[in-house]
Amino acid sequence: MTLIVCVCDYWKRRHYYNRQPVQSAAGDTGKSHKKIVRRLSLELDAIAGNYWLRELLQQKVLCHRLERDHEVQLLWLSLHPPEHDTIDYKWADMLAHTIWEHIEVEHLMSWLSTLGGGFSALGEQFERCAQTAGKISLQQLTIGLRLGDPFLQARCKLYYSISLIQCGQLRRAKRLIRAQYRFAKQHEEHDQRLVRMCLGIWLRLRFEYQERRGRRLAADNNS
Incomplete structure (x- = not known):
């Protein structure tokens, strides 16, 4: 199972990454069965959250560590505004x-x-x-x-x-x-x-x- 990443922004909107499409299993009787998912919740400022998300989606090392060593299936990142705004001087110059x-x-x-x-x-x-x-x-x-x-x-x-x-x-x-x-x-x-x-x-x-x-x-x- 691929680690699912959920980012909760300032307005409590949820953005999912690596989420698999829902498919109905064979012989489904129509009753909903809730599956227990091991979740890790983190509260981060937006700058740190951006680095976390890039690491999770691009490098994959952290994803594998969380899945293999801690059996985490859902990583929940709750973002809040940073204390100090940062300026990307390199991008501004470009x-x-x-x-x-x-x-x-x-x-x-x-x-x-x-x-x-x-x-x-x-x-x-x-x-x-x-x-x-x-x-x-x-x-x-x-x-x-x-x-x-x-x-x-x-x-x-x-x-x-x-x-x-x-x-x-x-x-x-x-x-x-x-x-x-x-x-x-x-x-x-x-x-x-x-x-x-x-x-x-x-x-x-x-x-x-x-x-x-x-x-x-x-x-x-x-x-």
Whole structure:
């Protein structure tokens, strides 16, 4: 039998660990039979109780000692608030560093968005500026991958598709926009702007296709 651990918190709620599911025995007549369980009760503050629980669930040495040497079947841990609160300085430093890094990345993304928008506007007239805007979008995508934000990644890919359209790579842009549109429709409840971005860039792509067909027809008529 595995040692059952019960933690009773400040509000007298019980949390069981290692408890086996109850199964009805064969030939049960419906009458309840109470089985005597050897129990060990301990009153601990929450900090000590946390160490006890980690030892019991992870190391298993203490569990085996209690079961083998003392025949304990249920360990009851009643928790009460500690006299002095403790501060996890290591975790606080890690959290502060993560938050500060996130703030710096957001600041960098805003600058890249402004710079990319300027080059994208110039890309309507100069292909070299369109290529630079595409490189900026790829840098933003790298940051989005590091942050693990799929919606940010999708927006960066759509920005990159604008650069592809300006450079005349319409087929690559079409595949990219369609992929992001499928993703946007699956998560429309979380980010409706993404769907509108896809539709707006798709209209721009259709316009470029129409312009290309018009130029080809004009060239055929002149020849």
